[in-house]
Amino acid sequence: MDLLSGRKANEIFEGQVHVYKHMYVYLNSMCLKWCIELEVPTIIYNHEKPITLHELISILQVPPSKISGVERLMRHLSHNGFFDIVTIHDDDDENKEEKEAYALTIASELLVKGTEYCLIPMAKCSLDPSVSSSYNLLGKWTLEENLTLSEISLGTNLWNFLSKNPSILTSFNESMASDSQMVKLALKDHNAVFEGLESIVDVGSGNGTVSKIISDMFPKLKCIVFDLPHVVENFSGTNSNNLSFIGGDMFNFIPEADAVLLKWILHDWDDEHCVKILKKCKDAISKNTKGGKAIIIDFVINEKQDEFGLTQMKLRMDIAMTTLNGKERSEEEFKKLFLEAGFEDYKIFPLTGMYSLIVVFS
Numbered sequence: 072m073d074l075l076s077g078r079k080a081n082e083i084f085e086g087q088v089h090v091y092k093h094m095y096v097y098l099n100s101m102c103l104k105w106c107i108e109l110e111v112p113t114i115i116y117n118h119e120k121p122i123t124l125h126e127l128i129s130i131l132q133v134p135p136s137k138i139s140g141v142e143r144l145m146r147h148l149s150h151n152g153f154f155d156i157v158t159i160h161d162d163d164d165e166n167k168e169e170k171e172a173y174a175l176t177i178a179s180e181l182l183v184k185g186t187e188y189c190l191i192p193m194a195k196c197s198l199d200p201s202v203s204s205s206y207n208l209l210g211k212w213t214l215e216e217n218l219t220l221s222e223i224s225l226g227t228n229l230w231n232f233l234s235k236n237p238s239i240l241t242s243f244n245e246s247m248a249s250d251s252q253m254v255k256l257a258l259k260d261h262n263a264v265f266e267g268l269e270s271i272v273d274v275g276s277g278n279g280t281v282s283k284i285i286s287d288m289f290p291k292l293k294c295i296v297f298d299l300p301h302v303v304e305n306f307s308g309t310n311s312n313n314l315s316f317i318g319g320d321m322f323n324f325i326p327e328a329d330a331v332l333l334k335w336i337l338h339d340w341d342d343e344h345c346v347k348i349l350k351k352c353k354d355a356i357s358k359n360t361k362g363g364k365a366i367i368i369d370f371v372i373n374e375k376q377d378e379f380g381l382t383q384m385k386l387r388m389d390i391a392m393t394t395l396n397g398k399e400r401s402e403e404e405f406k407k408l409f410l411e412a413g414f415e416d417y418k419i420f421p422l423t424g425m426y427s428l429i430v431v432f433s
């Protein structure tokens with residue numbers, strides 16, 4: 072068969088654009104990193120109004136030879152929804168000439184330093200060369216039985232690597248915390264899931280950001296922040312009335328509570344490990360006479376229902392999870408895990424954005 076023979080030239084060129092778009096899509100990530108490094112969103116925020124290119128390059132002290140570089144960065148990011156290009160009247164200009172200026176969009180507001188929902192730590196961690204360069208080894212990973220991508224790229228599994236590299240562990244925990252902070256926006260509509268609980272254990276909690284959100288929402292609920300010992304030892308000073316920190320291995324033992332919370336845990340693991348974790352969760356909630364529950368916050372792949380861009384994001388994270396031999400799952404795949412671990416039933420509540428809240432009943 073003659074490849075492409077029946078195709079019109081414009082169709083072939085569309086195919087070429089598709090291939091090139093994917094060839095260069097990593098430059099979207101690099102421009103995001105570039106803009107975060109220059110702190111452009113923070114500069115615009117501090118400017119308190121849309122900023123002209125002239126004002127931006129003067130604040131950044133860009134040498135003349137690189138002004139066009141910044142202009143092209145801003146054009147690229149504006150085209151991709153990070154800035155709006157608006158028309159302003161320059162009050163300092165005698166002629167009151169109209170000028171173009173860059174304004175923040177919701178996406179770039181999330182990249183302003185030091186704000187409540189700042190995603191800079193998440194972007195910095197996922198765009199760190201130690202993470203992004205590891206994806207050059209996906210071909211090798213495919214042919215190596217059992218090895219995770221981090222075992223190939225870092226020489227050991229991610230958790231072990233982080234335990235030996237305190238500064239990277241801090242950056243990883245901060246990145247997870249910045250993602251978790253966003254959960255606050257969604258959980259307030261799902262109070263009912265936590266009502267009636269006296270205690271909850273946040274398994275693989277990182278610095279306990281989700282626990283802190285829940286403990287603020289329910290001051291009488293006792294929250295146990297549970298992660299590997301070297302992770303929680305960094306945070307145990309922040310014990311408070313209803314928040315306590317316990318170190319341990321979730322594959323051995325999970326502290327008892329009315330409910331367990333697993334945010335961004337199951338997608339880190341293959342099915343076999345997930346069933347082991349879920350069985351330990353089941354043991355942990357078994358004393359609850361009203362029937363304990365597991366509360367899972369994770370992505371659920373739903374190609375039929377989700378819009379294209381959302382599925383694209385979830386499928387990218389699915390590839391990212393090769394780092395750990397984990398994966399993103401569909402409802403059917405989650406259901407199989409729950410039943411295999413001995414749970415009876417489950418209910419999925421889509422949260423706004425990428426996450427779903429899955430409540431699993433024992």
Ligand SMILES: C[S@@+](CC[C@H](N)C(=O)[O-])C[C@H]1O[C@@H](n2cnc3c(N)ncnc32)[C@H](O)[C@@H]1O
Pocket residue numbers: 230247248250251274275276277278280297298299302319320321322333334335336339
């Ligand atoms: C992807 S992070 C999620 C952190 C947090 N739940 C969040 O979403 O912000 C996975 C967490 O699982 C923890 N973890 C890995 N292996 C573990 C184990 N065997 N026992 C307990 N925690 C573990 C890691 O230390 C890490 O904090």
Ligand SMILES: O=c1cc(-c2ccc(O)cc2)oc2c(O)c(O)ccc12
Pocket residue numbers: 196197201202221229243335336338339391394395
């Ligand atoms: O976005 C990430 C990035 C990582 C990650 C960090 C450092 C490395 O050397 C490798 C991978 O891990 C993640 C993860 O475990 C997760 O559950 C969600 C997101 C990410």
